[in-house]
Amino acid sequence: MLNNLLNAILRGSIARSWLVVVSALLISVIGVINVWQMPLDVFPPFAPPQVEIQTVAPGLAPEQVEHQISEPIEAAVNGLPGVDVVRSASKPGLSMVQVVFRDSAGLQRARQSVSERLQRVSNQLPESAEPPVISPLLSPLGTILQYAFTLPDSASPERDLQLRTLVERIYEHPLLAIPGVAQITIYGGDSPQTQVQLDLAALNEQDVSLNDAVDAAATAQFSGRGGVQIAGGQERLIFTDNATTGDDIASAVVQAGGGTTTALSSVAEVSSGAALRRGASSLNGDPAVVLMINKQPDVDTPKLTRAVEQRMDELNSSLPDDVSVVRTFRQAQFIEIAIRNVSQSLLLGVVIVAAVLWLFLLNWRTALIALSAIPVSLLVGLLLMRGLGLQLNTMTLGGLVVAIGSVVDDAIVDMENCYRGLRTNRRRAKPRNPLDVVFTTSLEVRQPVVFSTLIIVVVFAPIFTLSGVEGRIFMPMGIAYVLSILASTFVALTLSPALCALLLSRAPLPDQASWVERHVQRLYRPVLETVLRSPRRVLALAMAVVVGTLLILPGLGRVFLPEFREQSLVNSLVLYPGVSLEMTSRAGRLLSKQLQATDDVAWVQVRAGRAPGDADGAGVNIAHVDLELSDEAMTDRPAAIARIREAFLALPGVAPNVGGFISHRMDEVLSGVRSAIAIKIAGPDLEELRRLGEEVRDVVGEVSGVVDLQLEPQLPVPQIQLRINREAALRDGVTVASLARAAEVALHGTVVSPAEPASGRLPVVVMLPGDQRGDLEVLSQVPIRTSSGMLKPLGNFVTMDQVTGPNEVNREDVSRRIVVSANVAGRPLGPVVQDIQRQVANSVTLPSGYTLRYGGQFESEQRATRSLVLYSLLAAVVIGGVMVIAVRSWPATVAILLNLPLALVGGLVAVLLSGGVLSVASLIGFITLFGVAVRNGLLLVDNFNRRHQNGEALMDLIRSGSLERLNAILMTALTSSLGMLPLALAFGAGNEILQPLAIVVLGGLITSTLLTLVVIPALYARFGRQLLPANSR
DSSP states (O other): OOHHHHHHHHHHHHHHHHHHHHHHHHHHHHHHHHHSOOOOOSSOOOOEEEEEEEEOOOOOOHHIIIIIIIIHHHHHHHTTTEEEEEEEEEEEEEEEEEEEOTTTSSSHHHHHHHHHHHHHGGGGGGTTTTOOOOOOOTTTTTTEEEEEOOTTTTOOOOHHHHHHHHHHIIIHHHTTTTTTTTEEEEEESEEEEEEEEHHHHHHHHTTTHHHHHHHHHHTTTTOOOOOOEEEEEEEEEEOOOOOOOHHHHOOEEEEOOOOOEEEEGGEEEEEEEEEOOEEEEEEETOEEEEEEEEOOOOOOOHHHHHHHHHHHHHHHTSOTOEEEEEEEEHHHHHHHHHHHHHHHHHHHHHHHHHHHHHHHHHHHHHHHHHHHHHHHHHHHHHHHHHTTOOOOHHHHHHHHHHHHHHHHHHHHHHHHHHHHHHHHTTSSSSSHHHHHHHHHHHHHHHHHHHHHHHHHHHHHHGGGOOOHHHHHHHHHHHHHHHHHHHHHHHHTTTHHHHHHHHHTTSOOOSSOOOOOOOOOOHHHHHHHHHHHHHHHHHHHHHHHHHHHHHTGGSSSEESSSSSOOSSSSEEEEETTOOOOOHHHHHHHHHHHHHTTSSSSEEEHHHHOOTTTTTSOOOOTTTEEEEEEOOOHHHHHHHHHHOOOOOHHHTTTTTTEEEBBBHHHHHHHHHHHHSSSEEEEEEOOOOHHHHHHHHHHHHHHTTTTEEEEEEEEEEEEEEEEEEEEEEHHHHHHHHHHHHHHHHHHHHOOOOOEEBBBHHHHHHHHEOOOOOOTOOOOHHHOOOEOOTTTTTTTEEEGGGGEEEEESOOOOETTEEEEEEEEEEOOOOOOOHHHHHHHHHHHHHHHOOTOOEEEEEEEEEHHHHHHHHHHHHHHHHHHHHHHHHOOOOOOOOHHHHHHHHHHHHHHHHHHHHHHHSSSSEEHHHHHHHHHHHHHHHHHHHHHHHHHHHHTTTTTTTHHHHHHHHHHHHHHHHHHHHHHHHHHHHHHOOSSSOOOTTHHHHHHHHHHHHHHHHHHHHHHHHHHHHHHHHOOOOOOO
């Protein structure tokens, strides 16, 4: 049934060749249009569905946040279907919960489920806590642009105070209106507010309690509503003027003791000032406001970037002349370079394949037939990718680059057999109809072509079993490759025969082979004769080569993925917990000046602390140091990064973490930590966790190759605990609420009137002067009104104890945990982690109830390796079954599968010569290599079987069959391997993952092809009677 259908397709393609060619041209045009419309990004979406929840709870200590907010939210979301891991960070006044789902859970459904659970748990949270907020829907590599706004050194303090508000007013809403923009985050600058600073001495003199003054400030705002007056048959609109100036607030009436009143200005000073900062930023050491634009998932990054840049250019005209704006980060720059590099490799691969075909054939007609398979197959593959919802990125383009040589193979096999058949037919006394010859010759190679495609699909199946980040990265590449190969098979069964019918059937053909083909056969013939005379020696030598090469394997290093050649680095600078924001900013500015004095960086941007709504939620002791390497530094990037790391370490008390924007984000997705290695220790007691963490950190620090070693800054810091004397409060008739309110005002102030951005009204905050806030002695003197009307100091009702408590509490999977993190430099990741595991196992003893586990790149690499090896063995069994059907002989199937270790030889040697490090990309290179190697063996064995069925003697069929298939095998092998040469030699951005894959395929195909042309004839010369099909002898 299937044969009849394929025969009908083949006959129809030959009979209606022009229709087939025109259809191919139309499909190609549609494919080109499709390429321009496909979304573009640097990588496939590699993060699993995840939802981040932030809950602000002013005044709560980390342990209070943990027990009262984080734990209830964790309990609510843990039961959701598809949840993989739940992490939380409880910080002063802030809870951050991250819910990571398995891939099977859709992101929108996950967000909806989390939202529903949060509605149920909201009533369990403290009254002082704000409602939990789900962070905006962001892409894994969400930040697409950053801009820094600065003022000249001569700018006045008032001007500095206005800069952040200016940026918010001009840019925030217009940029959010652009489709695809998910979030605008603003770092640094001051947020202006109207401050009512109370004078404690004046309060006592005027017999005014602190709460009386707060009430007066709160009621100074006119909040009445307007309406409509109807009189005399007319309607008049009545509206209110809600604008309230500082003078209006100063003239507010304050109730004093004895029923008297006074103006608020008599007990307080009303002025404009800056709100308490939780974040700061600088550019090249100068204060700045940093604007970050984040995108939604599945949005074309370059297209959105251009739209944002165009809008920014329009909005920049609204800036005052003294404000300077500099673009400091542009993700699309890396994407454009990466896509350009991969595209160049694609085009160069096509050129090399064309050159190989021309050298072998020296005939423009045959070269055109074979080359036509490349654009048609790739464009059809891209159309199918679009239908599956895939986007263009370095991985899908890489799949096309890898497929270049392979998509032309089927067309080469069909064309070469047809070409040879037509030449032979011309030399006959009674030539057959050329179209019949085209049909017959296409039919001869159809089985190996179809079966070889099926084998490649099966070989690639293990890639589709990968999970986690590695699966999300490499699966689109595998899909692109397989779709292109399937398209190329369809082309070989339709377009190639049609072109042969049009261009070769009636055209003049040379009587002899091309110069290259003749010389190749002249060189191969004596080698083949030697093999046929001494097959045992050849097989023994081949086995020795395979065994010797396998000895290389244990000595190779292992990494998850090669390092990305990013020009933009996102580094972290961690100071001791308890350090103020000002100290962190000062350290960042000092580092900026030091780095600016070198030739390694183009600019340095520091973001200390956190910004409202920012998913990082960093404490004030942490700063992000963004920088761009200079072009000079990129010539020796590892050395430049080493010098930058030394500059970080030169600052006392600083723990650095140096890495690229993409690398850090990928590490965070892998383990929740922005480092290549994450050692997670879980247990109930924070002090014990800290002790174990320090022990592990000290052990890890002794391992060679470890850099950026950090222990999560989770440790006790000084805190002040307020205790209310309820008996004294009851005795004097003072409510607990009034005491709490007074303490809040005295410590950090309280907002009595929120901001109204639309009207320009600033928030009104009542507080003590800056030199008095936080002074416990002053706090105890705050006047409180008792039920008798007398003023008594707050110290009579509240005691203040100096205590210590954790600066933050981190949890994962309902258990407290602490993390020891590190990066690796100078050594492959695998050996470093193995040394760490061995030394930690020997030196660290965990108490009962505590666990230690490793996360990060190494664990992902091990998981990927186990999956690929296991499913590759299963795929080998399936391939064996397919080839038994194809060649009708189990022994012949084994002979073909011997190509796999022969291919392994060149692949391992290529890895050794290119650095000696295996990665997940290298393993996928071996999978690609095995598919092509098996195809070559199948072509040769199928020809032996066909000649055997025609009654040829064993030695004659080996000799003539090997020489006949030599041209096709060499062309397919050379196009498949040399098509990857540009990718194997490329060192620019975007080629980092694909280069190891290309190196393996290039090296493996060279040795596999050479050994195949020697070893399989030797096997048949030695065991031919057992290898040939029994039913045809």
